[in-house]
Amino acid sequence: MNIYVNGISKIYGEKENRVVALDQAFMTIHQGDFISISGPSGSGKSTLLHIISGLDQPTQGSVLYDETDIHKGSDKMLSAFRRRKIGFIFQQFNLLPVLTARENIMMPLLLDRKQADEEYLRELADFLGLKDRLSHLPHELSGGQQQRVAIARALIAMPDIICADEPTGNLDSKSGSEVMQMLCDIQKKMNKTLVVITHDSRIARMADRQFTMTDGVLAEVNRS
Numbered sequence: 001m002n003i004y005v006n007g008i009s010k011i012y013g014e015k016e017n018r019v020v021a022l023d024q025a026f027m028t029i030h031q032g033d034f035i036s037i038s039g040p041s042g043s044g045k046s047t048l049l050h051i052i053s054g055l056d057q058p059t060q061g062s063v064l065y066d067e068t069d070i071h072k073g074s075d076k077m078l079s080a081f082r083r084r085k086i087g088f089i090f091q092q093f094n095l096l097p098v099l100t101a102r103e104n105i106m107m108p109l110l111l112d113r114k115q116a117d118e119e120y121l122r123e124l125a126d127f128l129g130l131k132d133r134l135s136h137l138p139h140e141l142s143g144g145q146q147q148r149v150a151i152a153r154a155l156i157a158m159p160d161i162i163c164a165d166e167p168t169g170n171l172d173s174k175s176g177s178e179v180m181q182m183l184c185d186i187q188k189k190m191n192k193t194l195v196v197i198t199h200d201s202r203i204a205r206m207a208d209r210q211f212t213m214t215d216g217v218l219a220e221v222n223r224s
Contacts, residue, residue, distance in 0.1 A: 001066055001085070001160045003029040003052065003193070008061030010047050010216075021047045024061065025218040027211065031160070034187050034194045038204040039213035045197045046165055048218065052195065053163040054082045083112050087154030089183075091166035093146040095138040101145075102134040105152045112157065124152045128182060144175030151182065161193045162186070168203065180206060 010022040022044045029035060029052075037045045050056035052063055054070045062069050070081060082088075095104045105124075109116055125131045128148040138146055147167065154162055164183065168176030180203055187194040196203065204210050210221040 001031055001193070003161070004062075004064040005029070005048075005052060006062045006064065008048075008051055008058040008063060010044070010051065010056070011059040020216050022051070022058070022218075023216040027218065027220070029161075029193060029195065031193055032187075032191050034184070034196075034206075034208045035211065036196045036198055036204040036207035036209075037211045037213060037218075038198050038201065040199065043213040044216040044218075045213040047216075048213065049163055049165055049195060049197050053086050053088055053161075054078050055088070080112070083108050084157055085160050087157070087159040087162045089147075089150055089154050089162065089164040089167045091169035093138070093143075093150045093170070095146055095149060097138050100135050100137055101130060101141065101149045101152075104138070104149055105134075105156050107153060108157045114157075116156070120158070121152075121156065124155060127186075128152055142175070143171050144178060147171060147175070147179050148182070151179070151186075155186065155190075159192075161195070164194070164196045166197055166199070168198075168200065 005025055005027045007024045007026055008022060009020065009024050012019045012021060025048055037048060039045045047056065051058050057071055063071060070078060106116055125134055128151060130148055130152060133141060133145055167183065168179055171179060183194060184206060186192060196207065198204055212219050212221060
């Protein structure tokens, strides 16, 4: 599945209060791409990711997943599309504190009224080093382990695309490096499309394609 971002803008307010958070962004994301989008805080990179993943609406422009315009149609259809096609990893782990790691991982399937593939869950848990942590509550896990649970939750519905918004922002350098290496391995081994938002130049350079955001303007980095 390819993603076509066609001239999307996000504008807040009017007249003297008008703020252009995103200014006519164009990009094509191919199946299996690993893309990083970097820039300072407030540059518009998270706004771009949220629009690409259907968490926010553009003021103008369109986002096509192959031939499907995800911002056309009902909110119910968009929510179902996100649950089935897109896995989202946030800087804040966003785990429910009263649920175990296993229950947090399963949440997208429960919302879609689907049964878990137990073999796939075991494979994910083994790969992410969570095999002995599935019965633990979030407060019983380290920051790195909580982010791994969040990664497993993003992958449990077998989405085509993984969107990660500052996935190492709340982690120390060692845990952050481990999490990024896992995301890279997942992207390659499972042929997932991975789009990562980061302010860390080291993480940005890990991607196959690099983009930068400055004052709402998107540009691809020429690495030749």
